[in-house]
Amino acid sequence: MRSKALTLALIWAAHGALAQDGPLSAIDWLSDSVTPPVVAPAPDIPESAAPELVTVAPLDGPVLDAAGLLPPSMTGLPKTLWGSSSRADLAALIRSERADTLPAVQSLLYTLLLAELAPPQGEGADGTLLLARLDKLLALGALDQAQALLERAGPTHPELFRRWFDVSLLTGQEDRACAAMRAAPDIAPTFQARIFCLARGGDWNAAALSLETGRTLGYITAQQDAILTRFLVPELDEGATPLPIPNRPSPLVFRMFEAIGEPLPTATAPLAFAQADLRPTAGWKAQLEAAERLGRSGAIPANRLLGIYTERRPAASGGVWDRVAAVQKLDVAILSGDAAQVAMALPGAWQAMQAAELEVPFASLYGARLAQMDLPPAQKSRAFRMGLLSDTYETIARNHEPQNRMETFLRAVAQGDLGGLTPPNDLARAVLDGFSTPTLSEPMQARLNDGRLGEAILVAIDLITDGSRGDLSDVSEALAVLRHLGLEDTARRSALELLILERRG
Template identity: 60%
Template sequence: MSTSRTPRRGRGPAVPCGAVPVTVCKALPRAFPKAPQRLAAAVLAGLLAAPAAVAQPLSAIDWLSDSIRAPVTVPRDDGAVADSAAVGEITVTPLDEPGLDAVGLLPTSVTGFPRDLWGGSDVQTLTEQIARIDATASPALQDLLYTLLLAELDPPRGAGGENTLFLARVDKLLEMGALEQSKALLERAGPDTSALFRRWFDVSLLTGTENAACDALRRKADIAPTFQARIFCLARNGDWNAAALTLETAKALGFLSPEEDALLARFLDPLLFEGLPPLPLPAHPTPLVFRMYEAIGQPIATASQPLAFAHSDLRPVSGWKAQIEAAERLARSGAIDENLLLGIYTERLPAASGGTWDRVAALQRFDVALRARNTNAIAKTLPPAWRMLREAGLETAFARLYGAELAGFELPGKAARIAYRLGLLSPDYEVIARNHRSDDPFETYLASVAAGTPSEPPAGNLRAAAVSEGFSSLTAPPDYAPMLAEGRIGEAILAATDEFARAFEGDPADASEAIALLRAVGLEDTARRAALEFLLAGGAA
């Protein structure tokens, strides 16, 4: 059995990384399997500017640590009288400073988006759209969402300097468990404000790099930590006496709740509490509380916590089962590369059976058969592996690992049908569909969708009917046409992504207009991939 942590299967990220950090590039979604997608010229030619209202930043993340105190605003003394006739210091501020809303990791040369993608959209509308979208059902739509969140784009016209859109993008990445991507985005912007540093500090806690975060906190005189964060960092930096003194000061001043006091006391000197009952575990810990409970020997299970906490279980100190379950959660959200999941799956032989272990064993048996290029063994091991990974919501990760390679085997019966579906869910879907020969009407229809020219949909298949309707025209649907006419292309893409994602669990007809919009703005590859996922999620195995 392979002992490599990240054996390479399928394709690596098809993103030309450029200046993007390597660790982030490896975690980026495969949003660009072909040349960069270009928005339709006809749409871009008609963009109109419109002023946008500005709203105050809101966070959809309710688990951020209380690590930074709110900045104190000193009131201006407008009645002050000058005591000299000398010319005062002159401060020069550029008028065209774009602000953090323009910061991203993916340049337009990679995404194919115009810099003015947001156009005249209202900032509050965009932040609400980003917070609302759940594209878990469709990896293709997930890839598109990641691209929008990480793209370098001009802020919406009329946006102020509150960095509302930037914070919404970071918070969405945190919600999706994309810690490497969010950390890189924060570091590209520079976590120099309380709001940004608070998020960067929590990402550092969850990824095990809290020492660097504590060092940065010590150096930043303009960012004031709360007592909890100060005590934690003093201890992490080895200054236990100062940490204990700070704890006593915070208690005397009444800045700590009884729960915080009890946790910090045990964190600083756990030996004093040997033999006492353990502390009650919080239902909704912050990353700071999470790490301190871990330090006192009361680790909190991550399965019921927000997705970002799952990264903590990817560390070698976690048990193998915890690593597997964390990697599966993160792979479903597109936050980690599927090769990391494969590396964890194949790290050792399962020592038990049932549930997770059966899934791991099935994948390992199939992987061994494929590496041996044993057609009979592949035909035998593929169906159970496909069934179990599909039940776990990991069929696209499975397809990206093995879909292209399976296309080179002549398999019988059910195994052949599964291999074809895996190929359609892989980055090579178009080539695989073109080379496939079948008398099955549904498989023929799938091939036509992969080519972007759907044939007559199978009778009674509502999803196929919706897909065919969506591909029937390159004109923007009526509900989206005003957005495009006003230059609100990014807003239209977000709305279509949300509508399409909801169609996976709701009314199949909702997919039609979303597909049409994606094609109208030049996102043809995304439309085809999402349509294939939509059709294959409809029960056809």
């Protein structure tokens, strides 16, 4: 056992990477669950003057960076979207995109992250781009999407398995993750992961021996020793002082704290940890707060958010309970078909969703139905704006009679025809400029001329996010790029969200 443990320790200490030209990940909370691959050093002195052996590989093997869930027939994006862009530049752009952006832009980002696309031309496909896409999905809390992408690519490499293992831990599938680890001879677990999985499999003696070996070899820190000991010997919890909360717990540490009866809060943890609170074992309030966080990032669909909102009657008042009550009141009113009840419930529900920045999921659920109801003028105007945030925005705009200049402008944006209009404010002017014939910056024009279309889209996403808070000319350029590339629906929805949601800082 000591010999085997020593071998594991030495492997764990070795340095390796899936991609050799940059950091492994921007996600610093991933578990150290598996050891990196061993990279054997090249000998300093040649043993022979004969030519070196040439390593060959099949040309039709899987290309990690090309892995995706959405084929071009679904996304409408060309297979060669990345063009000749630098793989490292694309990875940096993907990792830098923010979660707090417009929902329409967020949706486009998800499409890029999940699309089947050829790797950048002229560069080897070593998985750098796939890791960046996966890490962005994890940062957005989109664990279901990340897990599906990992399983499509095949999580057989340590850096991919590491992410798959952590996703499984956060979604309550740790037994499946441990079984996969045992079944994969090329995956070498670290001491923490080995001890955890041995205990989950019921082999407590082997888990305890591994812990002792890790201590002896100095590969278990004092903090790790404390949590692992409590995890293996639950009797120590009786009357013991609670363990200090780690500053940046990994999913593995998170699950062990939960197992010893000291669950860690997720409200201030990275967004991916909120998924753990969607499990049936979590309390309703924790589920509600997690669903709202994940709803804002687009990680869960609106119907799932609604299902949690309407699960039962509010247990108290204030905060999330007031939002639950407001949504339930409107839901009942719409189901009844009583326009008077809807008119009374709509203002409170809309204000609650504005406070939570969940207007778009809310509108996708109710916008189309509200547009068909005979509401008083004030509520009809509110329902019109909600409808423009839904999938049927173009139909709703066509059937609405504008009551003021802003409604006239919104109606024109939804239909993609702003000719002859006078914008009602500066933001509307930026939108108008983006829908006319703006002059693109030299770097952006160069990207388009060189066929670096994916890079242009990623930069446009950044421009529209930051431009709405500062330089409105960036908004114009971003909208123009989206329209130039045929992303008309995203351009219109982004413009409508800018004008209706007032996301300006």
